Amino acid sequence: MRARIVAEGIGKRYTISHRGNRYRTLREDLMSAVWAPLRRLASRGSRPTNTRARDEFWAVRDLSFEIADGEVFGIIGRNGAGKSTLLKILSRIIQPSEGRAWVRGRVGTLLEVGAGFHPELTGRDNVYLSGAILGMSRREITSRFDEMVAFSGVERFLDTPVKRYSSGMYLRLAFSVAAHLEADILVVDEVLAVGDAEFQQKCLGRMEEVAGAGRTVLFVSHNLAAVHTLCTRAGVLDAGRFVHYGDVEECIRSYLHWGDESASAxxxxxxxxxxxxxxxxxxxxxxxxxxxxxxxxxxxxxxxxxxxxxxxxxxxxxxxxxxxxxxxxxxxxxxxxxxxxxxxxxxxxxxxxxxxxxxxxxxxxxxxxxxxxxxxxxxxxxxxxxxxxxERDLWGTGQVPPSEESHMWWPTTFHLLPAREP
Amino acid sequence: MAGQAADVTIGAPSVPREGSTFEIGRDRGLPTLGIRELWTARGLFGFLFWRDIKVRYAQTVLGIAWVVLQPLTTTLVFALVFGRLAHLPSDGAAYPAFAFIGLIVWTFFSSAVAGAGSSLVEETALLKKVYFPRLFIPLAPVAVALFDAAIALFILAPALVVIAPPPRLVPVFAVPLFLLIAVAACVGVGAALAALNLRYRDFRYVIPFLLQGWMFVSPIAYPTSMVPAAYRALYALNPLVGAVEGCRWALLGTPAPTVGMLGASAISAAAMFAVGTLYFRWSERTLVDVA
Incomplete structure (x- = not known):
C-alpha cells in the first residue's frame, strides 16, 4: 500500500495575546519594533527571557502518522483538541510551525459547505465558482454538472440568485458541489452535520461511495456512528496529540471512556x-x-x-x-x-x-x-x-432521534395494520 | 504511540516525489512568486474575475454602462473646474480629451489599488476554509479594473478622435505598453496593501488617504510640463507619470515623455511590483493565523 500522506512531527504554535483577541494595530507593532531591541539590551545578562513560553499555545504537536492510499481515516476528539488545525495544515490553509508532511495527489478540502458561494450569483454560477475554488477545472465541473444538480434537487431554481434560496436549498446545492469534488484526497470536517435527516443520510451514502471508490478520506466528526461505519482507521486527538491511534473500535471506546480516571466519573x-x-x-x-x-x-x-x-x-x-x-x-x-x-x-x-x-x-x-x-x-x-x-444509530436506519426538543426516545413496537372494517 | 511515530519516520521517504506530491512545512527564506502554481490554477483566476464582474453589475439598472459613465462625468467636472475655471494647460490637446485620458488611467489605478487593498479582508472567510493560490485574490480586482478601463477606452476613444483630432498619426498600439507600467505598479501596491490590511486594519483608513495624495502627484488634471524640469526625473518615479503621459502621446499626440522619464517610471513600477508581490507571498505564510 503506497502512502498518500506522511506527516512527521507536525506542530502548530499560536501566540496568545494578553490584551485579548483583537487585531494588531500598526502603532503597536511599530512601537514594539522600536522598543524590543532596547528592552533586550536593557535586560541582557539580568535574566533569560523566559516569558515567551507562557504566551505560547500548541494547537497540535508532535503529530506523526501515515495514511495509505484508499484509507478512510477518522479523527475523533473534543472541541479544541486540534482536529481542525490538523485538517487545515494538511490542506495547506495554514503552515505548521514545525514538522513536515508529504501529500501525494490533489487535495479537496471540505471544511465548510458553500465555500466560495456568492449570494448575488445564480445557483448555476455558484456551482462553477465553488467547484473552481475547491480545485476543479471547468471541464470537470461541466462533466459532473447534471449529477450535482440532480443530487441537490434544486433544478428548478438554478437560474435564481442563491440569496433567494432557503437555507436548506442552499446547503443542498453547496454540498452537492463538494460531494462531487474530483480529488485524490478528501479532507472533510463535519460537513455532514447539515441539512435535514434525509439529506444527511444522502450525504453519508455519498461519503460511503467516495470511500468505496478507493479515494483517501480524512474525516473529522462528532458523529461517532458515522466514524464507525465509514472509517477504516482512526486517531483520537487530545490537546493536540494522538492519545489513541489505529483501530476504529478501540479509538471510539477510548474516546468514550477517557477521562474516566479523573474525578468526574x-x-x-x-x-x-x-x-x-x-x-x-x-x-x-x-x-x-x-x-x-x-x-x-x-x-x-x-x-x-x-x-x-x-x-x-x-x-x-x-x-x-x-x-x-x-x-x-x-x-x-x-x-x-x-x-x-x-x-x-x-x-x-x-x-x-x-x-x-x-x-x-x-x-x-x-x-x-x-x-x-x-x-x-x-x-x-x-x-x-x-x-x-x-448518539448512535441504534436501529440501523441511519438516523438518530432528534435531541433538540426531547430528552427521551422510547422503544416502541410498531404494527402497521390494514384499516379496520367499519 | 511512540512505536507508531518510529514507523512513520522510516516510511517518510516512501511517498514518491511525483510531480503531484507536495511538501507541507514552514516556508523559510526568501519568497518566490510561485508562477508555476499560478499557471496551474489559472482557470480559477478566470472564475474569480468573472465573479467580480458579474457581482458588480448584479441588480444595477445601468449595468456595464457605469464603466463609461463614471469617467465621462468626472471628465466633465474636470473640464469645467480645471479647464474652464483654472485654465490649466493641456500640452496642446483639448482639455477634456487630455483630462479624459488621465482619468481613465487614474480610475483604473485607484480602483485597482482600492479593490486589491480590501480584497483579502473581504475574503477572510474563504481564506480560512480552502487553499488556492492567494495571490489571485488581490489580482482579480486589478483585472476587473483593467477590463473597465479597456471598455471605456474602446467605446470613447473613437469619440475622442472626432472631438479632438490628433495633430498627426498616433501610435495607438503603444497604449498597452504604457498601461503595463500602471498595471505592474498597482499589482505590487495592491498586493502589499491587501496583506497589510489583513494584518493591520489601520490600512482601511490609510488606503483612501494614500490614493488621494497619489492623485495630486500624478499628471491627471495637469500636464508634466508644469513640473519644473529639474524635478521631472524625481517626479517620474511615480509610475503613473510614464503611464499617463505615454498614453496621451499615443492617443492625443501630445509631446512624448523623455526616455529618462519613461525609464524612471518603468523601473519604479517594476520595483513596486517585485517588492509588493514578494511581501504578499512572504506574508501569506502566516496570513490565516492573523486573519
Missing amino acids: IVTFPPSNVLGLHMTSAALLADSRPATRVFMGAALSMEITFVCDPPVQLPYIGYTLHGKGGETLLNVNNRYQASTPYPSPVRSGLLRLELGAVPLVGGRYSISLYLGDVATDTHVAEHALVFEVI
Missing part, C-alpha cells in the same frame, strides 16, 4: 461529622465500566459507597435525573419502590442501582443523589454525576 465526597448516613463516593457505570460518556442505549448503573453512624439496616437512596436545562426527568427512590434491607445494621456499605437501558437521546445529563433514613435525607449531592449521551 467517580465522585468522592469529603467526610462529614453530621450524624446519619453519608456518601463517600458515587460512580456512574455504563455496561459495568465507569464512564462520563455513554452510548445511547447503554445499560446504566450507579455505585454508591456510604458510611453511617449510628448503623442502619435500611438506607434510603434516591436519585433524580436532569436534562440539559436542569429539568427533572426521573425521580426514583427506594422509599416508593421497596428494596431488601441489610440482614443487620451496617456502618458502611455499597449500593448498586441498576437502571438498565435508559432511553435518553444525545446530550448532557446530570444525576442528583439523596441518601437518608426513613425520615429525612441526611446527605444530598445535587448534580453529583454529570454525563453525556453519545
Whole structure:
C-alpha cells in the first residue's frame, strides 16, 4: 500500500495575546519594533527571557502518522483538541510551525459547505465558482454538472440568485458541489452535520461511495456512528496529540471512556461529622465500566459507597435525573419502590442501582443523589454525576432521534395494520 | 504511540516525489512568486474575475454602462473646474480629451489599488476554509479594473478622435505598453496593501488617504510640463507619470515623455511590483493565523 500522506512531527504554535483577541494595530507593532531591541539590551545578562513560553499555545504537536492510499481515516476528539488545525495544515490553509508532511495527489478540502458561494450569483454560477475554488477545472465541473444538480434537487431554481434560496436549498446545492469534488484526497470536517435527516443520510451514502471508490478520506466528526461505519482507521486527538491511534473500535471506546480516571466519573465526597448516613463516593457505570460518556442505549448503573453512624439496616437512596436545562426527568427512590434491607445494621456499605437501558437521546445529563433514613435525607449531592449521551444509530436506519426538543426516545413496537372494517 | 511515530519516520521517504506530491512545512527564506502554481490554477483566476464582474453589475439598472459613465462625468467636472475655471494647460490637446485620458488611467489605478487593498479582508472567510493560490485574490480586482478601463477606452476613444483630432498619426498600439507600467505598479501596491490590511486594519483608513495624495502627484488634471524640469526625473518615479503621459502621446499626440522619464517610471513600477508581490507571498505564510 503506497502512502498518500506522511506527516512527521507536525506542530502548530499560536501566540496568545494578553490584551485579548483583537487585531494588531500598526502603532503597536511599530512601537514594539522600536522598543524590543532596547528592552533586550536593557535586560541582557539580568535574566533569560523566559516569558515567551507562557504566551505560547500548541494547537497540535508532535503529530506523526501515515495514511495509505484508499484509507478512510477518522479523527475523533473534543472541541479544541486540534482536529481542525490538523485538517487545515494538511490542506495547506495554514503552515505548521514545525514538522513536515508529504501529500501525494490533489487535495479537496471540505471544511465548510458553500465555500466560495456568492449570494448575488445564480445557483448555476455558484456551482462553477465553488467547484473552481475547491480545485476543479471547468471541464470537470461541466462533466459532473447534471449529477450535482440532480443530487441537490434544486433544478428548478438554478437560474435564481442563491440569496433567494432557503437555507436548506442552499446547503443542498453547496454540498452537492463538494460531494462531487474530483480529488485524490478528501479532507472533510463535519460537513455532514447539515441539512435535514434525509439529506444527511444522502450525504453519508455519498461519503460511503467516495470511500468505496478507493479515494483517501480524512474525516473529522462528532458523529461517532458515522466514524464507525465509514472509517477504516482512526486517531483520537487530545490537546493536540494522538492519545489513541489505529483501530476504529478501540479509538471510539477510548474516546468514550477517557477521562474516566479523573474525578468526574467517580465522585468522592469529603467526610462529614453530621450524624446519619453519608456518601463517600458515587460512580456512574455504563455496561459495568465507569464512564462520563455513554452510548445511547447503554445499560446504566450507579455505585454508591456510604458510611453511617449510628448503623442502619435500611438506607434510603434516591436519585433524580436532569436534562440539559436542569429539568427533572426521573425521580426514583427506594422509599416508593421497596428494596431488601441489610440482614443487620451496617456502618458502611455499597449500593448498586441498576437502571438498565435508559432511553435518553444525545446530550448532557446530570444525576442528583439523596441518601437518608426513613425520615429525612441526611446527605444530598445535587448534580453529583454529570454525563453525556453519545448518539448512535441504534436501529440501523441511519438516523438518530432528534435531541433538540426531547430528552427521551422510547422503544416502541410498531404494527402497521390494514384499516379496520367499519 | 511512540512505536507508531518510529514507523512513520522510516516510511517518510516512501511517498514518491511525483510531480503531484507536495511538501507541507514552514516556508523559510526568501519568497518566490510561485508562477508555476499560478499557471496551474489559472482557470480559477478566470472564475474569480468573472465573479467580480458579474457581482458588480448584479441588480444595477445601468449595468456595464457605469464603466463609461463614471469617467465621462468626472471628465466633465474636470473640464469645467480645471479647464474652464483654472485654465490649466493641456500640452496642446483639448482639455477634456487630455483630462479624459488621465482619468481613465487614474480610475483604473485607484480602483485597482482600492479593490486589491480590501480584497483579502473581504475574503477572510474563504481564506480560512480552502487553499488556492492567494495571490489571485488581490489580482482579480486589478483585472476587473483593467477590463473597465479597456471598455471605456474602446467605446470613447473613437469619440475622442472626432472631438479632438490628433495633430498627426498616433501610435495607438503603444497604449498597452504604457498601461503595463500602471498595471505592474498597482499589482505590487495592491498586493502589499491587501496583506497589510489583513494584518493591520489601520490600512482601511490609510488606503483612501494614500490614493488621494497619489492623485495630486500624478499628471491627471495637469500636464508634466508644469513640473519644473529639474524635478521631472524625481517626479517620474511615480509610475503613473510614464503611464499617463505615454498614453496621451499615443492617443492625443501630445509631446512624448523623455526616455529618462519613461525609464524612471518603468523601473519604479517594476520595483513596486517585485517588492509588493514578494511581501504578499512572504506574508501569506502566516496570513490565516492573523486573519
